[in-house]
Every structure is written in C-alpha cells, then in structure tokens.
Amino acid sequence: MADIVQLENVRKYFPGVKALDGVSMTIRSGEVHALIGENGAGKSTLVKILTGIHDPTSGTILVDGEPASFRTPHDSQAAGITAIHQEASMFPNLTITENIFMGHHLRNRFGLLDWKTMEARTRELCERLSLAISPDTLVRDLSVAQRHQIEIIKALSIDARVIIMDEPTASLSLKEIQELYELVRTLREQGTAIVFISHKFEEIFEVADTYTVLRDGKYVGNGSVSDVTTDDLVRKMAGAALDRLFPERTPSIGEVALSVQGLTQAGVFEDVSFELRNGEILGFFGLIGAGRSELMQSIFGVRSRDAGSVTVAGERLDPLNPRKSMAQGLAFVPEDRQEQGVILDMSIIENTTLSSLRAVSRFGFPQKHTERSVTEGLAKRFSLRAARLEQRVAALSGGNQQKVVLSKWLATQPRILILDEPTRGIDVATKAAVHSFVGELADQGYAIILVSSELHEVLGMSDRILVMREGRLVAGFDSEDASAERVLATAIGAAAVEQGA
Amino acid sequence: MRRNQSPIAAILARREITLLVIIVVLVAAVGIRAPRFLQPARQLSILNDTIILLMLTLGQLAVILTAGIDLSVASNLAFTGMAVAMWNMVMPGVPMVVLVGASILIGASLGAFNGVMVSVGKVPPIIMTLGTMSVYRGMVFLISGGAWVSAHQMSESFRGFARFNILGLPSLVWIGVITTALVYVFLRFTRSGRELYAVGDNATAAGFVGVSARKAQFKAFVLSGAIAGLTGLLWVSRFASAQNDTAIGFELETVAAAVIGGVSIMGGSGTVTGVVLGAVFLGIVKNALTVVGVSPFWQMAIQGAVILVAIVANTVVDRRNQARLSARRISA
Numbered sequence: 137m138a139d140i141v142q143l144e145n146v147r148k149y150f151p152g153v154k155a156l157d158g159v160s161m162t163i164r165s166g167e168v169h170a171l172i173g174e175n176g177a178g179k180s181t182l183v184k185i186l187t188g189i190h191d192p193t194s195g196t197i198l199v200d201g202e203p204a205s206f207r208t209p210h211d212s213q214a215a216g217i218t219a220i221h222q223e224a225s226m227f228p229n230l231t232i233t234e235n236i237f238m239g240h241h242l243r244n245r246f247g248l249l250d251w252k253t254m255e256a257r258t259r260e261l262c263e264r265l266s267l268a269i270s271p272d273t274l275v276r277d278l279s280v281a282q283r284h285q286i287e288i289i290k291a292l293s294i295d296a297r298v299i300i301m302d303e304p305t306a307s308l309s310l311k312e313i314q315e316l317y318e319l320v321r322t323l324r325e326q327g328t329a330i331v332f333i334s335h336k337f338e339e340i341f342e343v344a345d346t347y348t349v350l351r352d353g354k355y356v357g358n359g360s361v362s363d364v365t366t367d368d369l370v371r372k373m374a375g376a377a378l379d380r381l382f383p384e385r386t387p388s389i390g391e392v393a394l395s396v397q398g399l400t401q402a403g404v405f406e407d408v409s410f411e412l413r414n415g416e417i418l419g420f421f422g423l424i425g426a427g428r429s430e431l432m433q434s435i436f437g438v439r440s441r442d443a444g445s446v447t448v449a450g451e452r453l454d455p456l457n458p459r460k461s462m463a464q465g466l467a468f469v470p471e472d473r474q475e476q477g478v479i480l481d482m483s484i485i486e487n488t489t490l491s492s493l494r495a496v497s498r499f500g501f502p503q504k505h506t507e508r509s510v511t512e513g514l515a516k517r518f519s520l521r522a523a524r525l526e527q528r529v530a531a532l533s534g535g536n537q538q539k540v541v542l543s544k545w546l547a548t549q550p551r552i553l554i555l556d557e558p559t560r561g562i563d564v565a566t567k568a569a570v571h572s573f574v575g576e577l578a579d580q581g582y583a584i585i586l587v588s589s590e591l592h593e594v595l596g597m598s599d600r601i602l603v604m605r606e607g608r609l610v611a612g613f614d615s616e617d618a619s620a621e622r623v624l625a626t627a628i629g630a631a632a633v634e635q636g637a
Numbered sequence: 638m639r640r641n642q643s644p645i646a647a648i649l650a651r652r653e654i655t656l657l658v659i660i661v662v663l664v665a666a667v668g669i670r671a672p673r674f675l676q677p678a679r680q681l682s683i684l685n686d687t688i689i690l691l692m693l694t695l696g697q698l699a700v701i702l703t704a705g706i707d708l709s710v711a712s713n714l715a716f717t718g719m720a721v722a723m724w725n726m727v728m729p730g731v732p733m734v735v736l737v738g739a740s741i742l743i744g745a746s747l748g749a750f751n752g753v754m755v756s757v758g759k760v761p762p763i764i765m766t767l768g769t770m771s772v773y774r775g776m777v778f779l780i781s782g783g784a785w786v787s788a789h790q791m792s793e794s795f796r797g798f799a800r801f802n803i804l805g806l807p808s809l810v811w812i813g814v815i816t817t818a819l820v821y822v823f824l825r826f827t828r829s830g831r832e833l834y835a836v837g838d839n840a841t842a843a844g845f846v847g848v849s850a851r852k853a854q855f856k857a858f859v860l861s862g863a864i865a866g867l868t869g870l871l872w873v874s875r876f877a878s879a880q881n882d883t884a885i886g887f888e889l890e891t892v893a894a895a896v897i898g899g900v901s902i903m904g905g906s907g908t909v910t911g912v913v914l915g916a917v918f919l920g921i922v923k924n925a926l927t928v929v930g931v932s933p934f935w936q937m938a939i940q941g942a943v944i945l946v947a948i949v950a951n952t953v954v955d956r957r958n959q960a961r962l963s964a965r966r967i968s969a
Contacts (some may be wrong), residue, residue: 479838491846493828544855
C-alpha cells in the first residue's frame with residue numbers, strides 16, 4: 137500500500153480561530169481511513185485543505201512523496217483527490233451521464249459532444265461497481281443512496297485516487313448502508329484510498345482500517361482500528377478536563393417557566409418532553425442532525441408539529457405563531473446567523489428593532505429616537521464594535537453580527553431565551569463575552585435553553601444537560617454527574633459506555 | 638483596508654451618485670448638440686412625460702422590494718383610466734374628488750387580487766401578474782366594447798384635471814411629487830415599509846421575528862395597484878382620450894426604470910431616490926433621441942443600449958463597493 141497523500145504539521149488559522157493546529161495524516165492506497173472528531177474539531181477544515189478550498193497557513197502536503205500545493209479545487213482534483221459531499225451537489229434534471237461528465241465533457245473529432253462514448257464509459261463504471269442503473273436515468277428519479285453512488289462514479293470518472301466521504305450514511309436506510317459498505321470495500325480492493333468521516337462508531341469499526349482523531353483542531357492520535365475499542369476513541373475525542381473558563385455561578389432555580397409535552401414532528405423529533413425553570417441554563421447536546429434545532433424551531437413556532445404541546449406560564453403556545461411566543465416572553469436566537477438571524481442590508485438599528493417594531497412605533501411610525509436609545513443601550517451592554525449604529529450589518533464581523541442578533545432578541549424583553557449555537561463561528565473573545573452574558577441573564581432569573589454542538593460549552597455552561605439522538609431525548613444529566621465521556625457516548629450511541637449512564 | 642473612508646468617498650460610493658453623474662453628462666452632451674433641449678419649456682415637457690412613469694415605478698419598487706414583480710400595472714392603468722373616463726362620459730356631473738377616489742380604489746382592488754393570489758395562493762408573482770396583465774387588458778375591451786372615449790365626450794374639469802397650473806407647474810407634476818413624498822415616507826418611516834425591506838432581503842430571518850412575508854407582499858401589491866389606478870385617471874385626463882391600448886408595454890419601462898435606479902430585482906434593496914433618478918434618466922433618453930434628430934428606426938435600439946450601459950456602470954460600481962466591504966469585514 138503506497139502513500140498517496142501525506143500531511144505534515146498542517147495549520148490553518150482564521151482571524152481569532154485556530155481551526156487546525158498542527159495536524160499530520162497519511163492517506164494510503166487501498167485503505168479506508170476514518171477521520172474522527174467532535175463537531176468543530178477541524179474535520180471540515182482538513183477536508184477543505186485537501187480539496188483545495190482553503191490554503192493551509194503553514195505545513196506541507198506531499199503527493200506521491202513530492203511537495204504539492206492545492207491552490208484551487210482544480211489542483212487537488214488533478215492530484216486525484218475528490219470529496220463527496222453530504223448534500224450531493226447534482227443537477228436533478230439531467231441524466232446520470234450528463235451529471236458525471238459535467239465540466240469535463242468528452243468531444244469527438246468534430247468538436248461536438250461525444251455522448252456515445254460518455255454513455256459507454258458511464259455504463260462501464262456502473263458495472264465496475266456492480267450498480268444496476270441505466271445511464272440515461274434522470275438524477276431526480278434516483279434515491280439519495282443512488283445519488284451517492286453516482287457521486288462516487290463521478291469521482292472515478294476523473295480517476296480519483298482519494299475519495300473523501302463526509303458522513304455518507306447520514307440519510308441512508310440500513311440496506312443502503314450495507315450496499316455502501318460493499319461499494320467502499322470494492323473501491324478499496326481496486327486500490328482507491330478512502331477518507332471516511334463519521335460520527336457513528338459501528339460504521340468506523342465496520343469499514344475503516346485506520347483512524348485519525350482530531351480535537352479542537354489538534355491532532356490527538358492515530359492508529360489501526362483493530363487495536364482500539366469504542367471507549368478508547370470516545371476518550372480521545374472528548375479530551376481532558378476543561379482548559380477554558382466559564383462563568384462561575386451559584387444558580388438559584390425557580391418556578392417552571394416552559395413546559396414541553398410529547399412534542400413530535402414525524403421523522404424529525406419524537407415525543408420530546410421536558411421542563412425549563414427560571415434561573416436555569418438547560419443545555420441541549422447532540423450530534424448535528426439529532427433534531428435539536430428543529431425541536432427549538434417548533435417550540436418557538438416557526439416549524440410545524442404533529443403532536444404535543446408547549447406551555448408558558450399556564451398558557452399554551454400555538455403552533456406556527458412566533459408572534460404569540462414572543463408575546464409570552466420567548467426569544468429565539470437561531471443557529472444560522474446569516475440565513476435566519478440578521479438582515480444583512482439593514483442597519484444595526486433596523487436589525488435590532490425589527491423584533492419589537494410595534495413597541496418602538498407610534499401610529500405605525502417607528503420613532504427614530506426610541507429606536508436609537510434602545511439600540512444604544514443594547515450595543516453598550518454587548519460592547520458591540522461598530523463605527524456607527526447606522527452601519528449595515530453586512531459590514532460587521534461574525535461575532536459582532538451575533539451581538540446584533542442577541543440585541544434584537546433582548547429588545548423584545550423576553551423571559552425565556554432559546555439560544556441555538558450562539559457561539560458558532562465567532563472569535564474567542566466574543567465567545568467569552570456571550571458566555572458571561574448568558575450566565576448573568578440566568579442569575580437575573582431568565583430561563584435559558586442552550587443548544588450547542590460544542591461539548592465543553594454545554595458542560596461548562598449548563599445546570600442540566602439533555603442529550604438528543606436521532607430525534608429523541610435519550611438522557612439527562614445534572615451538571616455534577618455530567619462528564620465529557622458520558623455525554624458524548626450517549627449522543628453517539630456508543631453502547632458500552634451508555635449502559636453506565 | 639480602507640477603514641477611514643473620507644466622507645466624499647462615501648458619497649461617491651453610493652449608486653445614486655453614479656446615476657446622477659450619468660444623467661448630468663447626458664443632459665450636457667445633448668445640450669451641446671441641441672441647445673433647445675436645455676430650454677425650460679422642453680425640460681418641463683420631459684418632466685410631464687416622466688411623472689407617470691415615475692409614479693408607476695414607485696409602486697413597482699414596493700413590489701420588487703418584497704422580491705416580487707408587478708407586470709399588470711400598465712393594464713391596471715388602462716382599465717382604471719377607461720372605467721373613470723366612461724363614468725365621466727355617462728355622468729359628467731360627478732365631482733373629480735369622487736373620480737380620484739374611485740380610480741385609487743379600483744386600482745387597489747386589482748392590485749389586491751394579485752396580492753391575494755400571490756400571498757395566500759402562493760402563485761409566483763411573475764406568473765400571476767403576467768396573467769392579470771392580459772386579464773385586465775381584456776377587461777378594458779369588455780367595458781369599452783372596443784370604442785374610445787375621446788376629448789369631446791369628457792367634461793371640462795375631467796380634461797383639465799392633470800393640466801391646471803399651480804405655482805407654475807401643472808397639477809400632474811404636483812400629484813407626482815406628493816405621491817413620491819408619500820411613498821418615501823411609507824418606505825422609510827413606517828413599520829410596514831421597513832417590513833417590506835426585511836421580507837425581501839431575508840424572508841426566513843423576518844419570519845423568525847414574526848414579520849410575515851405574506852402580509853408584506855399583499856401590502857406591496859395593493860400599493861402598486863392603487864398608484865396604477867390613480868395614474869390611469871391622470872393618463873386619460875392628460876391625453877384627453879381613453880383607449881384600449883393605453884400604456885401598452887409600459888410595465889416593462891417601470892421595471893427598467895427601477896433597475897436603472899439600483900433596485901435589486903432579488904428584493905430587499907432599493908430607494909425612492911434611486912427610482913426618481915431611474916425614471917428621470919429613462920425620460921431624458923427618450924426625449925433626447927428625438928431632439929438630437931436620431932431616426933425613429935434607430936431610437937429603440939439606442940434607447941436599449943443606453944439603458945444597458947447605465948445598468949452595467951451602476952452594477953460595476955456597486956460590485957466594487959461590495960468587494961471593498963467584504964475585504965473590510967475580513968480584516969476587521
């Protein structure tokens with residue numbers, strides 16, 4: 137088995153964030169290499185470096201022993217590296233052949249597209265992987281699993297030697313997963329190297345030969361899968377005691393503020409019940425796709441539900457009615473700041489008061505001085521860094537945009553705050569500011585739900601932790617009983633550790 | 638990078654300024670070639686020609702801000718114009734105030750129909766208004782029976798409505814100015830106005846704070862329809878004739894004027910100032926070509942080319958600003 141790609145001491149720094157901090161990894165032909173790490177450990181950054189989307193800040197990449205640099209996706213494709221994305225990027229209204237050859241069509245001697253050869257080549261690739269699909273099927277008629285297979289064929293059509301699969305089984309059925317394993321094994325036998333990213337340990341033990349573990353952008357360990365147990369891997373992923381500071385609090389927990397009973401949206405989250413009390417920070421942990429954000433959206437009323445109820449102070453909230461939720465004192469900071477949080481073309485003031493326009497208006501006219509004083513107060517509270525409050529939000533950094541979103545929600549004078557990934561993608565200083573601010577709010581008696589994929593944030597901030605897996609609440613921990621290993625193991629569904637929980 | 642932008646640079650960076658410069662250069666160039674173009678009388682007539690386009694474009698602006706489009710404005714104008722002209726023909730005694738109110742009401746109802754179908758029925762705005770463009774035009778023929786209402790069939794006050802003089806300017810211009818001011822106040826100083834921008838820019842984020850995209854779309858279509866109705870009355874009064882093909886094709890000019898004025902066809906971005914400049918630019922180009930003596934055969938092609946140049950120039954400046962902005966964001 138020859139070494140195809142070697143990474144040596146690769147670093148990638150973004151302003152304020154060390155996304156990758158000295159990672160080494162060797163990818164060999166005919167080997168399935170599992171890349172393991174918590175959400176945000178640096179796996180995606182590593183993939184982006186391998187596929188030429190990001191340039192590493194320092195470190196070397198060797199291809200076949202020769203130093204290489206991937207400045208563009210094209211460079212890394214030329215070196216034979218291709219990634220298959222979670223959300224397959226295909227053209228649904230084109231046929232399989234057209235999809236596979238998009239961007240590198242074959243031409244005949246007249247310079248016209250040579251469909252005959254392309255179709256033959258597609259058929260040949262399908263046969264090589266023993267797939268029974270006709271090349272002229274439209275991609276929109278394929279199942280998710282079949283689309284994955286086509287992505288793999290597409291990679292092979294450009295002679296990929298390294299195929300990166302990012303959570304390839306996320307939306308597949310059991311049978312389809314088995315077929316995928318078969319395909320992975322076939323590729324391995326034919327000498328292709330596979331980088332397999334997965335959160336599911338059973339998959340890693342099923343298909344992978346070697347592993348590399350990342351944590352907080354740092355390389356933690358590697359080795360052969362046959363030499364480790366699930367426990368070992370969980371320990372490596374979770375890491376040692378916290379080296380970050382979270383606000384010190386003596387929580388005084390009060391009355392029930394929010395009660396959720398049997399909330400269900402078929403296929404997304406099921407039969408979720410819990411209570412949130414005043415002065416409490418309730419952490420929600422789970423893997424990406426566990427249904428946490430969807431659950432929160434449904435509680436707040438921007439996503440429908442099939443069954444169950446949400447009660448605030450004895451009052452039932454209506455489904456799909458965010459206005460009523462807001463009137464009952466709920467505020468919701470959504471996970472995707474750019475898509476769901478800010479309005480980029482509007483000013484800081486306009487963004488801040490959008491949630492409370494009624495309150496700052498007289499006869500339908502927003503009062504400029506009221507808006508300004510509300511915004512000024514909140515900007516000061518969050519130490520917002522901006523030249524002027526009339527500045528467009530698009531001109532602010534991610535951290536400052538998040539401060540605007542928080543301001544917007546505090547302007548509604550809520551009592552219950554749902555924070556969905558409030559510190560994702562923001563710099564360390566702002567992160568600390570958000571943490572201490574959330575702690576302060578809880579001390580003032582606010583009831584807070586903190587959804588986070590960052591294990592240590594949930595552990596460090598929460599008075600109680602609920603863990604979701606595949607749409608269900610699977611465990612609850614008080615902060616004293618919660619350890620990184622136990623919480624992570626429950627979220628992943630690692631059987632051995634779960635029994636102790 | 639350029640964190641300390643000078644105030645002058647900040648002003649120059651605005652799209653409106655680019656357009657204003659283009660307009661000034663255009664007027665000067667035409668003025669040199671044909672000095673009579675600069676005479677007050679000529680300028681006034683350009684203004685007169687431009688006002689109706691401006692008013693319609695203001696309604697179009699509201700709809701485009703919500704990421705929609707209203708292709709039915711010209712048909713709405715023709716129908717409402719025909720309806721009030723026929724009413725005046727049959728009952729000349731009805732006071733103008735009533736006709737003005739009626740024109741706004743008829744126009745608003747036609748707009749509301751678009752609005753309901755788009756916001757509740759979820760029909761894409763371009764499909765919906767493409768349909769009503771034909772439907773409303775067809776309704777003109779149905780009520781008129783294919784006949785015109787000509788000057789002699791209109792009452793004195795009806796014919797004079799768009800033309801009487803106040804402080805040296807015709808009433809038409811004053812109505813245009815007042816409409817512009819009202820739309821400006823609506824978009825800039827009212828809650829509903831601000832919600833149009835929010836919904837068009839990021840409907841998801843707006844929905845998360847309880848701002849309803851449907852309501853905003855509905856309001857925009859009603860506003861666009863109301864303005865179209867009022868311009869219907871103004872049009873037939875000014876030209877003293879209500880015809881079946883009144884303002885045919887005019888809806889596309891309103892879209893062009895909006896785009897020239899820097900209104901983003903994707904929604905969420907655009908100003909009344911920009912629309913005023915866009916409409917004025919279009920009005921000047923149309924007049925200038927005649928004045929300079931360009932053959933009518935060439936006029937249309939040249940007009941289109943000039944519009945394209947203006948849009949491209951505008952977009953280039955805008956894109957450069959965006960690039961500067963994101964560079965600043967990264968370095969911040």
